[in-house]
Amino acid sequence: MAAERALTERLARFFPQGPRTLVGIGDDAAVLDGRHRRLVACCDPVVAGVHFTPAAPPALVGRKAVNRNLSDLAAMGAVPDWLLVSLVLPHRLPRARLDALLRGVRAAAAAAGAAVVGGDVATHDGPLVVTVTALGHLPGRALTRAGARAGDTIHVTGPLGGALAGHHLRFRPALREGVWLARQRAVHAAIDVSDGLALDLATLLRHSGGLGAELDAAAVPIRAAARRLAGGDRRRALGRAFGDGEDHVLLWTQAAGAALAPGGPLTARARRAIGRVAAEPGLWLRHGDRRTRLAAAGYEHDVPGPG
Amino acid sequence: MAAERALTERLARFFPQGPRTLVGIGDDAAVLDGRHRRLVACCDPVVAGVHFTPAAPPALVGRKAVNRNLSDLAAMGAVPDWLLVSLVLPHRLPRARLDALLRGVRAAAAAAGAAVVGGDVATHDGPLVVTVTALGHLPGRALTRAGARAGDTIHVTGPLGGALAGHHLRFRPALREGVWLARQRAVHAAIDVSDGLALDLATLLRHSGGLGAELDAAAVPIRAAARRLAGGDRRRALGRAFGDGEDHVLLWTQAAGAALAPGGPLTARARRAIGRVAAEPGLWLRHGDRRTRLAAAGYEHDVPGPG
Numbered sequence: 001m002a003a004e005r006a007l008t009e010r011l012a013r014f015f016p017q018g019p020r021t022l023v024g025i026g027d028d029a030a031v032l033d034g035r036h037r038r039l040v041a042c043c044d045p046v047v048a049g050v051h052f053t054p055a056a057p058p059a060l061v062g063r064k065a066v067n068r069n070l071s072d073l074a075a076m077g078a079v080p081d082w083l084l085v086s087l088v089l090p091h092r093l094p095r096a097r098l099d100a101l102l103r104g105v106r107a108a109a110a111a112a113g114a115a116v117v118g119g120d121v122a123t124h125d126g127p128l129v130v131t132v133t134a135l136g137h138l139p140g141r142a143l144t145r146a147g148a149r150a151g152d153t154i155h156v157t158g159p160l161g162g163a164l165a166g167h168h169l170r171f172r173p174a175l176r177e178g179v180w181l182a183r184q185r186a187v188h189a190a191i192d193v194s195d196g197l198a199l200d201l202a203t204l205l206r207h208s209g210g211l212g213a214e215l216d217a218a219a220v221p222i223r224a225a226a227r228r229l230a231g232g233d234r235r236r237a238l239g240r241a242f243g244d245g246e247d248h249v250l251l252w253t254q255a256a257g258a259a260l261a262p263g264g265p266l267t268a269r270a271r272r273a274i275g276r277v278a279a280e281p282g283l284w285l286r287h288g289d290r291r292t293r294l295a296a297a298g299y300e301h302d303v304p305g306p307g
Numbered sequence: 308m309a310a311e312r313a314l315t316e317r318l319a320r321f322f323p324q325g326p327r328t329l330v331g332i333g334d335d336a337a338v339l340d341g342r343h344r345r346l347v348a349c350c351d352p353v354v355a356g357v358h359f360t361p362a363a364p365p366a367l368v369g370r371k372a373v374n375r376n377l378s379d380l381a382a383m384g385a386v387p388d389w390l391l392v393s394l395v396l397p398h399r400l401p402r403a404r405l406d407a408l409l410r411g412v413r414a415a416a417a418a419a420g421a422a423v424v425g426g427d428v429a430t431h432d433g434p435l436v437v438t439v440t441a442l443g444h445l446p447g448r449a450l451t452r453a454g455a456r457a458g459d460t461i462h463v464t465g466p467l468g469g470a471l472a473g474h475h476l477r478f479r480p481a482l483r484e485g486v487w488l489a490r491q492r493a494v495h496a497a498i499d500v501s502d503g504l505a506l507d508l509a510t511l512l513r514h515s516g517g518l519g520a521e522l523d524a525a526a527v528p529i530r531a532a533a534r535r536l537a538g539g540d541r542r543r544a545l546g547r548a549f550g551d552g553e554d555h556v557l558l559w560t561q562a563a564g565a566a567l568a569p570g571g572p573l574t575a576r577a578r579r580a581i582g583r584v585a586a587e588p589g590l591w592l593r594h595g596d597r598r599t600r601l602a603a604a605g606y607e608h609d610v611p612g613p614g
Contacts, residue, residue: 005510007611022345023451026514028382028499029349029441031449034341038329042336043350043391043440044427051429075335084350086438095611120351122358126433131393133350133440134336142338144330192335203312207333304314304402 007121014102018082018115030117032082036137040078043134044069048090048127052169058097060169061130062104068194069134070112070173071248075192077143077182078136080112080175085119088129101130112175143182143252148189148208152253153273154215157266160197160247161226161240168246176265177250186258196245202283202296204251214284214291215275223247243297253277314428322413325389325422337424339389343444347385350441351376355397355434359476365404367476368437369411375501376441377419377480378555382499384450384489385443387419387482392426395436408437419482447489450559454495455515459560460580461522464573467504467554468533468547475553483572484557493565503552509590509603511558521591521598522582530554550604560584 012025023031046065157174191204205211222241230236283294319332330338353372464481488494498511512518529548537543590601
């Protein structure tokens with residue numbers, strides 16, 4: 001039996017079969033017991049040279065490939081059930097690196113209670129590409145990007161900026177927070193902050209019918225790495241919080257003045273607003289009495305534009 | 308609004324929203340009405356330089372990326388519902404080529420009655436990688452690789468070999484055949500022939516408890532392109548039928564002597580056996596009175612082997 005077959009059989013042993021998995025790794029497709037009517041699905045790749053550097057430990061690359069999809073599920077208020085993992089490997093990838101990658105995938109899946117149920121392996125003359133599809137279900141309503149209203153306060157589950165110093169490989173998807181937020185009636189819309197606070201907030205506002213927002217410069221929580229990378233310069237650190245991306249915290253809006261239920265997974269910090277949704281389009285940043293225009297800029301792939 | 312956002316919004320308009328899609332392209336994840344309890348899921352990439360050449364028309368690349376996943380669903384007896392499409396694009400891919408690729412994806416999805424409900428776009432300094440995840444449901448039982456029995460006859464839905472001459476980009480997934488075969492009680496096991504008849508038959512036999520098979524050289528249907536590539540040499544054409552791969556026909560086994568229901572999507576040719584399952588492991592090829600050993604060889608990616 002040649003190497004690819006051997007690897008597929010190894011994967012079938014490596015990844016524990018989850019509950020509700022009728023046919024797992026090794027057949028043409030997985031068969032899953034979808035007892036929940038509302039299925040949630042997303043699919044994002046990580047690519048060497050784009051989403052991680054050659055120096056990134058492969059176990060953390062596997063972890064990131066899973067967790068960035070789980071963060072998308074979290075932003076919908078979904079619970080993960082199953083993962084499919086497509087690996088496009090560079091020729092001559094050392095076995096130890098592949099094994100570490102797979103261990104990272106398995107650990108992240110296990111931490112979230114999800115089972116790896118299928119996927120594919122190919123090799124090519126190019127960079128490592130790990131594409132994970134995450135499937136889950138909704139215990140309550142779906143938390144979309146489309147429900148924000150003028151006057152809502154804006155919140156984030158954690159600090160922002162400087163993720164490339166390490167957080168982007170090690171973050172924990174806010175799964176408990178997403179499910180909990182979906183249960184709060186006062187919460188109107190949510191998004192996974194992956195491309196930067198400014199850009200993802202702008203996306204949420206556009207999906208909510210073309211609203212705007214004003215953020216409070218003093219209230220935006222800044223990750224320690226962003227302050228460090230900014231050499232202690234508060235303005236530059238704030239720029240990083242707005243534009244660096246890969247934070248994978250949840251941003252949500254809620255009815256002004258509404259109190260969320262006590263308890264739950266949110267920090268006290270996350271319950272404090274960082275800004276407010278406005279009826280007029282445009283992003284503004286308030287510094288005390290001044291306010292300045294904030295560009296909706298962040299990480300974007302240079303895809304072919306409109307013709 | 309920058310190019311990546313613009314593309315995402317364009318995709319949301321480009322791909323028609325399917326029925327049973329509660330939240331489609333444009334949010335963190337898709338929300339799908341999974342009214343069928345048994346969900347079927349698979350995920351396979353196509354990579355430039357591996358699964359297609361730079362000369363392949365991009366519309367056919369998009370079509371292949373979808374159809375090779377639909378062929379996996381077909382082999383389970385599943386009906387496709389939804390697709391997720393992850394695009395990793397080379398920098399400076401011309402807009403016209405991207406558009407043609409997307410039209411190929413959309414046409415293949417529409418032909419199968421499936422809706423594109425999500426995915427992702429990234430760019431990198433490397434080859435085009437299109438990873439499609441296909442989700443479907445089972446109208447009847449799941450047709451796995453694991454049910455073949457000694458004495459079963461072996462069948463294929465279409466001719467084999469020479470797929471790289473064009474068939475690999477243009478094949479039609481055997482979806483109607485898969486659902487129909489799953490309804491026939493006499494059918495015991497099935498597999499999508501993607502790596503070549505010999506290798507995929509060996510896989511099915513291994514999954515069925517370590518059985519073997521004897522194929523009849525005169526009965527194996529050979530694609531015209533394989534005969535042409537073999538310069539009319541019957542032996543070489545047969546070698547191509549066994550080893551070329553990318554045929555994406557279904558191979559199945561059924562109880563010896565059992566008649567399948569009349570009518571349905573099978574050709575008369577497909578109802579005739581090409582061989583028989585044996586209790587002893589090993590693949591054999593019968594030419595009249597002689598029989599020779601057949602290697603379980605075909606297309607395999609050169610992945611890191613067991614350490």
